[in-house]
Amino acid sequence: MTESSRPSAADDALDDVSPPPPRAPFTAATWREIAYLLANLPLGVVAFLVLVVWLAMGLGLSVTVIGLPLLAAGLTVCRRYGKLERARARAWLGVRVEEPSPLRPRDGGFFPWLWTGLKDPVAWRHALFTFIRLPWALLTFTLTFVSLFVGWPVLPWVARWLSNVDRAMVRGLLSPSDELERRIAELESDRVTVTDTAAADLRRIERDLHDGAQARLVALAMGLGLAKEKLLEGQADESVAAMVDEAHGEVKLALQELRDLARGIHPAILTDRGLGPALASLAGRCTVPTTTAVDLSERPAPAIEGIAYFTVSELLQNVSKHSAARQASVEVWRAEDRLLIQVEDDGKGGARLDGGSGMAGLAERLGSVDGLFVLDSPVGGPTRVTAELPWRARTAAEAGSGSGPGSRGR
Numbered sequence: 001m002t003e004s005s006r007p008s009a010a011d012d013a014l015d016d017v018s019p020p021p022p023r024a025p026f027t028a029a030t031w032r033e034i035a036y037l038l039a040n041l042p043l044g045v046v047a048f049l050v051l052v053v054w055l056a057m058g059l060g061l062s063v064t065v066i067g068l069p070l071l072a073a074g075l076t077v078c079r080r081y082g083k084l085e086r087a088r089a090r091a092w093l094g095v096r097v098e099e100p101s102p103l104r105p106r107d108g109g110f111f112p113w114l115w116t117g118l119k120d121p122v123a124w125r126h127a128l129f130t131f132i133r134l135p136w137a138l139l140t141f142t143l144t145f146v147s148l149f150v151g152w153p154v155l156p157w158v159a160r161w162l163s164n165v166d167r168a169m170v171r172g173l174l175s176p177s178d179e180l181e182r183r184i185a186e187l188e189s190d191r192v193t194v195t196d197t198a199a200a201d202l203r204r205i206e207r208d209l210h211d212g213a214q215a216r217l218v219a220l221a222m223g224l225g226l227a228k229e230k231l232l233e234g235q236a237d238e239s240v241a242a243m244v245d246e247a248h249g250e251v252k253l254a255l256q257e258l259r260d261l262a263r264g265i266h267p268a269i270l271t272d273r274g275l276g277p278a279l280a281s282l283a284g285r286c287t288v289p290t291t292t293a294v295d296l297s298e299r300p301a302p303a304i305e306g307i308a309y310f311t312v313s314e315l316l317q318n319v320s321k322h323s324a325a326r327q328a329s330v331e332v333w334r335a336e337d338r339l340l341i342q343v344e345d346d347g348k349g350g351a352r353l354d355g356g357s358g359m360a361g362l363a364e365r366l367g368s369v370d371g372l373f374v375l376d377s378p379v380g381g382p383t384r385v386t387a388e389l390p391w392r393a394r395t396a397a398e399a400g401s402g403s404g405p406g407s408r409g410r
Contacts, residue, residue, distance in 0.1 A: 029094075030156045033163040036092040037144040040166070043088075044130075044137035047081050051130045072117035075127065082126035082174045089170045093163055100176040122176070129173040136165070223247040270309050274299050279330055282313055287320040288345065290328040300339055301392040307369060308332065308341055311387055314362060315343040323347030323383060334391055341387040349381035362387075 051074065058071025079100075089095040100122045117123070140162045147155040227243040270278040276294040283290035299305060312330055319328050325347030332341050353359045353375060363373035370390050377383040 027156075030159055032092045033159040034144060034148070034155070036088065036166065037140045037159060037162055039088075040133070040137035041141035044134045047130050048134040051078065051081075051127060055127065068118065069114060072114050075117055075120055075123035078123045078126040078130065079120075081130060082122075085129070085170065086174050089167070089174075093167055093170075095167050095170050097170060097175045125173050129169065132169070132173075136169070140166075220247050220251060270305065271302075275305055275308060275332060278309055279312055279332065282309075282316055283330060286316045286328065288316075288323065288325050288328045290316065290319075290330060292330045292332075294330075294332040296332065296334055296339075299394055300389075301394050304339060304369075304389050304392050307365070307371075308339060308387075308389060311341060311362060311366065312343060315385055318351070318359075319343070319345045319347065322351070323381075325381075325383075337391045339389040339391050341389070342384065343387075344382060344384045346382045348379075349377045349383050350379045351375060351377035351383050359385075 054074035054077060055071065058067055058074050061067030061070060083099070086097050086099070089097070143158060143162065144155070147158050151158070223243050224247050227247070230243075269281055275296065276292070279292045279294060283292045300308070312332075316328070316330070319325055323345045325345035328343065328345035330341075330343050332339070334340070351359060353363060359373075359375060365371075366373045366387055366389065372386075372388040374386040375383075376386075
């Protein structure tokens with residue numbers, strides 16, 4: 001072999017480099033986009049025909065008895081079709097769109113259902129989507145089908161561009177009404193929470209009255225009745241004096257229970273003097289030494305003030321029962337349009353929202369008024385609970401019922 005025919009070092013290096021592995025021209029995501037575009041036409045034709053027939057009959061017969069109910073039923077079908085299209089876009093295009101809130105008339109009956117259905121903006125947007133979708137589905141089907149057999153080298157880019165338009169249509173016309181729809185869903189959930197909380201409080205008050213003060217007042221009435229009979233019979237002896245003395249003791253206990261019950265509903269000190277003295281009173285009844293620091297230049301609205309008071313009350317009860325702490329602290333202050341509460345103890349920690357200590361109920365109650373509840377309780381402690389409430393200032397009438405700011409206290 002001559003020197004010219006001997007392979008060079010550069011040729012050996014080229015022989016050592018293996019070619020890149022072959023790559024599939026279409027990815028799985030591309031095939032899903034192609035399938036979505038091809039399926040647009042049959043689904044769009046069926047939906048368009050059903051919608052046109054249904055809405056045309058409803059509008060045409062709107063002067064009759066059955067026209068408007070038929071139109072409302074057609075709009076309900078549009079909602080159902082929108083749900084199908086959201087599911088298809090989620091599965092094939094990866095577009096996740098929140099479901100709109102269910103259509104619930106305020107009152108039961110036929111006419112509330114009819115009026116709510118006819119003015120449903122979500123259903124009308126779904127109907128608009130169905131009308132726009134048919135010509136677009138015809139265009140996308142034609143371009144995709146032709147590109148699949150003729151222009152397949154550029155088909156991935158065509159499919160991506162066309163499916164991006166579909167993504168925009170789904171997000172624009174099949175999504176809830178932005179913040180409004182989400183806000184409606186949140187308010188519906190909050191209303192259920194507030195209703196359940198109010199019902200539970202009423203049951204608690206009824207139970208406390210029935211088992212406490214009412215039972216003592218019944219015993220008092222019986223004791224005074226027996227004493228009255230003995231006095232009428234002329235038996236004014238020591239037994240009558242003992243009955244009267246026992247009745248006097250029952251009156252004192254009944255009054256104390258009624259005062260405790262009234263304090264549980266709404267403490268007088270909170271109404272008269274504000275959060276500072278009221279929380280200081282709560283800290284004094286806690287079995288764990290507790291310091292309070294309330295820094296408010298003015299008093300919030302009574303509803304917010306009451307929620308803050310009972311939140312601290314329940315948190316201090318948890319400290320007394322479960323924390324095994326040596327000391328605790330309560331701080332309340334205002335930050336712009338929020339009222340912040342922080343309760344901290346140096347106990348064993350390990351508290352959880354699902355631990356059965358009432359934390360979950362507190363979080364739900366605060367959430368029902370746009371509040372926040374944050375629990376930080378590592379095992380071994382310390383436990384820190386931060387609660388936020390929306391700040392609402394008192395009206396002139398509410399401010400007149402209090403005694404001024406009266407909230408600074410330590």
